Amino acid sequence: MMKELSIDLETYSDIDISKCGAYKYAESDNFEILLFGVSVNNGPVVVYDLTSGDEIPAEILAALSDENVTKWAFNASFERVCLSNWLRKHHPKYFKTYNTQGNPVQNFLDPASWKCTMIWSAYMGLPLSLEGVGSVLKLQNQKMKEGKDLIKYFCSPCKPTKVNGERTRNLPEHAPDKWETFKTYNRRDVEVELAIKQRLSKFPVPDSVWHEYHIDQEINDRGIMLDMDVVENAIAFDERSKSALMIAMKNITNLDNPNSIVQMKQWLSDNGVETESLSKKDVAGLIKETDGDISKALKLRLQLAKSSVKKYQAMQNAVCKDGRAHGMFQFYGANRSGRWAGRLIQLQNLPQNHMSDLAEARELVRTGDYDTLDMLYDDIPDTLSQLIRTAFIVRPGYKFIVSDYSAIEARVLAHLAGETWRSKVFAEGKDIYCASASQMFGVPVEKHGINSHLRQKGKIAELALGYGGSVGALKSMGALEMGLSEEELQPLVDSWRNSNPMITAFWWNVDNAVKTAIKMRIPTEVNGIHFCYKSGMLLIKLPSGRVLSYVKPKIGENRFGGESVTYEGIGSTKKWERIESYGPKFVENIVQAVSRDLLCYAMQNLSDQQICGHVHDELIIECPEDTDVSSITSIMGQSPAWMPDILIRGDGYETKFYKKD
Numbered sequence: 001m002m003k004e005l006s007i008d009l010e011t012y013s014d015i016d017i018s019k020c021g022a023y024k025y026a027e028s029d030n031f032e033i034l035l036f037g038v039s040v041n042n043g044p045v046v047v048y049d050l051t052s053g054d055e056i057p058a059e060i061l062a063a064l065s066d067e068n069v070t071k072w073a074f075n076a077s078f079e080r081v082c083l084s085n086w087l088r089k090h091h092p093k094y095f096k097t098y099n100t101q102g103n104p105v106q107n108f109l110d111p112a113s114w115k116c117t118m119i120w121s122a123y124m125g126l127p128l129s130l131e132g133v134g135s136v137l138k139l140q141n142q143k144m145k146e147g148k149d150l151i152k153y154f155c156s157p158c159k160p161t162k163v164n165g166e167r168t169r170n171l172p173e174h175a176p177d178k179w180e181t182f183k184t185y186n187r188r189d190v191e192v193e194l195a196i197k198q199r200l201s202k203f204p205v206p207d208s209v210w211h212e213y214h215i216d217q218e219i220n221d222r223g224i225m226l227d228m229d230v231v232e233n234a235i236a237f238d239e240r241s242k243s244a245l246m247i248a249m250k251n252i253t254n255l256d257n258p259n260s261i262v263q264m265k266q267w268l269s270d271n272g273v274e275t276e277s278l279s280k281k282d283v284a285g286l287i288k289e290t291d292g293d294i295s296k297a298l299k300l301r302l303q304l305a306k307s308s309v310k311k312y313q314a315m316q317n318a319v320c321k322d323g324r325a326h327g328m329f330q331f332y333g334a335n336r337s338g339r340w341a342g343r344l345i346q347l348q349n350l351p352q353n354h355m356s357d358l359a360e361a362r363e364l365v366r367t368g369d370y371d372t373l374d375m376l377y378d379d380i381p382d383t384l385s386q387l388i389r390t391a392f393i394v395r396p397g398y399k400f401i402v403s404d405y406s407a408i409e410a411r412v413l414a415h416l417a418g419e420t421w422r423s424k425v426f427a428e429g430k431d432i433y434c435a436s437a438s439q440m441f442g443v444p445v446e447k448h449g450i451n452s453h454l455r456q457k458g459k460i461a462e463l464a465l466g467y468g469g470s471v472g473a474l475k476s477m478g479a480l481e482m483g484l485s486e487e488e489l490q491p492l493v494d495s496w497r498n499s500n501p502m503i504t505a506f507w508w509n510v511d512n513a514v515k516t517a518i519k520m521r522i523p524t525e526v527n528g529i530h531f532c533y534k535s536g537m538l539l540i541k542l543p544s545g546r547v548l549s550y551v552k553p554k555i556g557e558n559r560f561g562g563e564s565v566t567y568e569g570i571g572s573t574k575k576w577e578r579i580e581s582y583g584p585k586f587v588e589n590i591v592q593a594v595s596r597d598l599l600c601y602a603m604q605n606l607s608d609q610q611i612c613g614h615v616h617d618e619l620i621i622e623c624p625e626d627t628d629v630s631s632i633t634s635i636m637g638q639s640p641a642w643m644p645d646i647l648i649r650g651d652g653y654e655t656k657f658y659k660k661d
Contacts, residue, residue: 002040002041002059002063002069003041003068003069003070004040004041004042004069004070004071004072005038005039005040005060005063005064005069005070005071005072006038006039006042006045006072006073006190006193006194006197007036007037007038007071007072007073007079007083007190008037008038008073008074008079008186008189008190008193009033009034009035009036009037009073009078009079009082009083010033010034010035010037010151010154010155010182010185010186011025011026011031011032011033011034011082011155012030012031012032012034012154012155012156012169013025013026013028013030013031013032013155013156014028014030014156014157015028015031016156016317019317020317020318020344021318021325021326021327021328021343021344022077022078022081022082022327023081023220023223023320023326023327024317024318024319024320024326025082026081026082026084026085026086027085027320027321031082031085031086032050032086033050033082033083033086034049034050034051034154034155035047035048035049035050035051035182035183035186036048036050036056037186037187037189037190038056038060038190039190039194040060042194042197045187045190045191045194047183047186047187049172049183051171051172052172061087061091061094062094064083064087064094064109065087065094065095065096065109065110066113067110067112067113068113069113070113070114070115071113071114071115072114072115072116072117072193072197073114073116073117073193074116074117074118074130074189074192074193074196075116075118076114076115076116076117076118076119077116077217077220077327080108080109080111080114080217081108081327083109084107084108084109085107087109088107095109096109096110097109097110098110098111098112098218099218103222103610104221104222104223104322104324104395105218105221105222107221107322108221111213111214111217111218111221112214114214114217115210115213116213117133117193117196117197118130118133119205119209119213119331119332120196120197120200120205121133121196121200122332122333122335122338123203123205123209123332123335123338123547123549124200124203124537124549124551125335125336125537125548125549125550125551125567125569126335126551127570127576128330128333128335128570130143130189130192130193131143132576133192133196134192134195134196135576136551136568136576137195137196137199139192139195139196139199140195141188141191141192141195142192143188143189143192144184144185144188146181146185147185147189150178150181150182150185153170153175153178154170154171154172154178154179154182157169158170202535203535203537203549206545206546208544208545208546209546211604212331212600212603212604213331213332215600215603215604215607215611216329216331216340217331218607218611219329219611219612219613219614220326220327220328220329221326222324222326222610222611222612222622223320223322223324223325223326223327223328223612224324224325224328224392224612224613224620224622224658225323225324225392225393225394225395225622226315226319226323226324226325226391226392226393227366227390227391227392227393227657228316228319228323229366229367229368230362230365230366230387230390230391231312231315231316231319231391232316233365233366233367233368234308234309234312234365234384234387234391235309235312235313235316236368236370237365237370237373237380237384238308238309238312238380238381238384239309240370241374241380241381241384242304242381244374245300245303245304245381246258246259246304248300249297249300249301249304252293252296252297252300253267253297255267258297258300258301259304261278264278264301265278267297268286268294271293271294273286273290273294278301280302280305283298283301283302283305284302286298287299287302303379303380303381303382304381306381306382306384306385308351308381308384308385308388309384311345311346311350311388312384312388312391314344314345314346315345315391317344318344318345325344325345327343327344328342328343328344328345328346328347328613329341329342329343329347329613329614330342330343334592335569335570336548336569336589336592336593337548337589337592337593337596338546338548338593338596339592339593339596339616340596340614347613347615348615348616350388350389350615351385351386351388351389352386352660353386353387353389353390353659353660354386355383355386358386358387358390358659361373361376361377361383361386361387362387362390362657364376365384365387389657389658389659389660390657390658390659391657391658392613392620392657392658393656393657393658394622394656394657395622397624397625398622398623398624398625399622399623399624399625399627399654399655399656400620400621400622400623400654400655400656400657400658401621401623401627401629401632401652401653401654402618402619402620402621402652402653402654402655402658402661403618403619403621403629403632403633403636403650403651403652404617404618404619404636404650404651404652405595405598405599405617405618405636405648405649405650405651406649406650406651407426407432408595408598408599408617408648409466409591409592409595409617410422410426410432410462410466411423411426411646411647411648412591412594412595412598412646413466413503413587413591414426414503415643415645415646415647416506416527416528416529416587416590416591416594417500417502417503417505417506417527418502418506418527419500419502419503420502421435421439422435422500423647426647426649427647429649431447431455432458432462433447433455433456433458433459433462434446434447434455434458435458436458436459436461436462436496436499437451437454437455437457437458437459437461438451438454438458439499439500440457440458440461440492440495440496440498440499441454441457441495445458456482457484457492460474460477460478460479460482460484461474461492461493461496463477464476464477464479465493465496465497466503466588466591467507467584467585467587467588467591468507468582468583468584468585468587469493469584470490470493471489471490471493474489474492474493475489479492506526506527506587507583507584507587508583509526509527509583510526510529510583510586510587510590511582511583511584511586512524512583513525513526513529513531514531514538514540514553514565514583514586515555515563515565516531517531517532517533517538518533518538518553518554518555518565519555521533528543529541529542529543529590533553536551536552537549537550537551537552537553538550538553538565538567540586540589540590542590542593542594542597543594543597543642543643544594544597544601544640544642544643545642546593546597548589548590548593550567550569550581551567551568551569552567552568553565553566553567554566554567554578556580558580558582564580564581564582565580565581565582566578566579566580566581567579567581594643595616595617597640598639598640598643598646598648599614599616599617599619601638601640602619602635602636602638602650603619605635605636605638606619606621606632606635606636609621609623609627609632610622610623613658619636620658629652629653629654630652632650632652633649633650633651633652634650635650636648636650636652637649637650
C-alpha cells in the first residue's frame with residue numbers, strides 16, 4: 001500500500017525564479033517538468049524522463065492529491081506549486097484543490113498531506129539548503145556539485161549565439177552526456193532527502209508544527225492583490241523625480257556626476273567641508289552643520305539615496321496572472337526562533353508611513369498625476385517610499401482587517417521572567433515606556449503630562465536593554481541622536497537593570513541552565529523553559545512544546561576570558577560557522593520564539609478567515625465587508641492553554657489598502 005512519496009523535480013521555465021518566485025515561474029505558458037524523481041515508501045528511486053516520453057504511473061498521479069499519502073520533498077512548496085500547475089494542465093482528473101469556491105487558493109493542491117525535509121532541517125537548526133544539510137550531517141550521499149551548471153544549462157533559456165545555432169534553449173539532444181548526468185543528479189537529490197529523513201528520525205517535528213506549516217502554505221497560496229496602477233506609476237514617477245533631482249544637483253555643484261562619492265567629497269572639500277563618509281547618517285549630520293548651496297546639495301543627495309523604487313520593482317516581478325503576489329513568506333526562515341522570513345517583496349521590512357494625507361497622495365500616484373504630486377509634496381522619493389504599503393489592496397467586495405499584538409515581546413519577557421510590576425502595567429492597559437521611565441527615575445511619568453520628557457528615555461531603554469544590551473545597544477538605537485549625552489548612558493543601563501531585577505536574574509539563570517545542560521549532560525529548567533543535551537544538540541523546550549535546536553554546542557572562552565557557549569549555525573556572514581552566545585541572547589531567542597508561537601495560535605484560531613499576510617506580530621486578513629474588527633482582535637487576545645495567564649492584547653483597524661495605522 002502506498003503511504004509515502006519522496007519527490008524531486010527538475011523543471012524548465014522562461015521566468016527567473018530568483019526574482020519572481022515559484023508561483024509565477026510555474027504558471028508560465030512555457031513551464032514544463034523535465035524529470036520526476038520519486039521514491040515510493042522509501043524504496044529505490046525511479047526517475048521519469050518526461051522529455052523522452054516517459055509517463056508517470058496513474059497510481060503516483062492519483063497519490064499527489066490523496067490526503068492519505070504523505071508527499072515529501074526538500075522545499076516541498078516548490079514541488080507542490082509546480083505539480084499543481086502541471087496537473088491542472090495535463091492531468092486535470094488527478095487535480096484536487098481545497099477550501100471554498102472563490103478563495104484564491106483554488107489553483108493549488110491541498111498542502112495538508114505534504115511535508116518538507118527543508119522545514120525539518122530548519123527545525124533542527126540546520127541550513128536551508130540541501131547541500132548544506134548533507135554536508136553538516138556528513139551524509140554518505142551528498143548533493144552533486146555539478147548540479148548548478150546542469151540546472152543553468154537545461155532549466156532556463158540560453159543566449160542565442162552562432163556556435164549554438166541561434167537557439168534560445170538547450171534540450172537533451174544538444175548534450176546527451178550532460179542529460180544522463182542530470183538524471184543521476186535528480187536521482188541523487190531524492191536519495192539525499194531520504195537520508196536526511198533517516199538521520200533526523202529520532203528528532204521528529206511535532207504535528208502542531210506541521211499544522212502551522214500547512215497554514216503557512218495556504219497563506220502563500222492565497223497571496224495578496226497588488227494595485228498595478230500604483231506600482232507602475234510609482235516606478236515612472238521615481239524616474240522622473242530622480243532626473244529632476246540630478247539636474248538640480250548638477251546646477252548647484254557643476255559636477256559631471258554628483259552621484260559619485262569621489263566627486264562629491266572633492267566638491268565639499270573645495271567648499272570647506274571635510275568628511276570621511278557620505279553615508280545617509282553622515283549626510284544628515286552635515287545638513288545640520290551647513291547652509292546655503294552646500295546644505296541644499298546634501299539634501300538633494302539624501303533624496304536621491306532613497307531607494308523606494310526597488311520594492312515597486314519587486315512587486316512588478318512577483319505579480320502573478322491573478323493580480324496577486326504569492327509565496328512571500330518563508331516558514332521557519334529564522335531558524336534560531338522559528339519565525340518567518342520575507343521573500344520577494346519582503347513584507348517584513350517595508351518603510352513606515354507617517355503622512356496624514358496618505359489616501360490623497362496615493363490617489364495622485366494611482367491616476368498618474370505627477371505634476372500635482374510634485375507641487376504638493378517637496379520630497380517625491382520619500383512620498384513614494386511611504387506609499388509602498390498602499391500598493392497592497394483587497395479584491396472587490398472585501399476589506400483588510402489588520403490586527404496586531406501590542407508590545408508582544410515586552411509582555412512575553414515580563415511573563416517568563418516573573419517581573420510582576422510590568423505585568424501589572426499591561427493588565428491595567430498603561431503605557432510601558434512611561435511606567436519603565438517612572439520605575440527607573442522614581443517619579444511619575446505621563447505620555448503628554450508630567451515628566452513626559454522622560455518617556456523617550458524609558459522607550460529607548462525598553463527597546464535596547466531587554467536582552468542584556470548595554471551602552472553600545474543604546475547608541476545603536478540612536479540614543480545620542482535623541483539628545484541623550486554620553487555620560488547619561490551607563491546610569492540609564494544601571495537604573496533599567498535595577499528596576500527589572502527579575503529579568504536580569506532570568507538572563508543569568510538561563511545562562512547557567514544552558515551551561516549545566518551542556519557540561520553535565522543533565523536536563524535543567526528555568527521558569528518553565530526546559531534545557532537538555534541530546535545526541536550532539538542543545539534543545540530548549542518552550543511552553544508550547546516546540547523545541548529550539550542548537551547544533552554541536554560547546555563550552556568555550558569568550559574574548560573577556562570568561563566561559564561562553566558556542567554552537568554551529570548560519571552566522572552573520574550567511575555561512576555555516578561557530579556562533580558564540582550567552583544567557584541574554586538565548587533569552588532573546590526564547591522570547592521571540594514564544595511570541596511567534598502566540599501568533600501561530602492566533603492564526604490557527606483565525607484559520608477560517610482569509611489571512612493573506614503577516615509581519616512579526618501582525619496579521620493581514622482579507623475579509624468580507626461585514627466582518628467586525630472587534631471579533632478579530634478579541635480572538636487574537638485569547639491566551640493558549642500552554643500559557644493561560646499571559647496578558648496579550650490584539651489591536652486592529654480596517655482599510656481598503658494596506659498601511660500602518
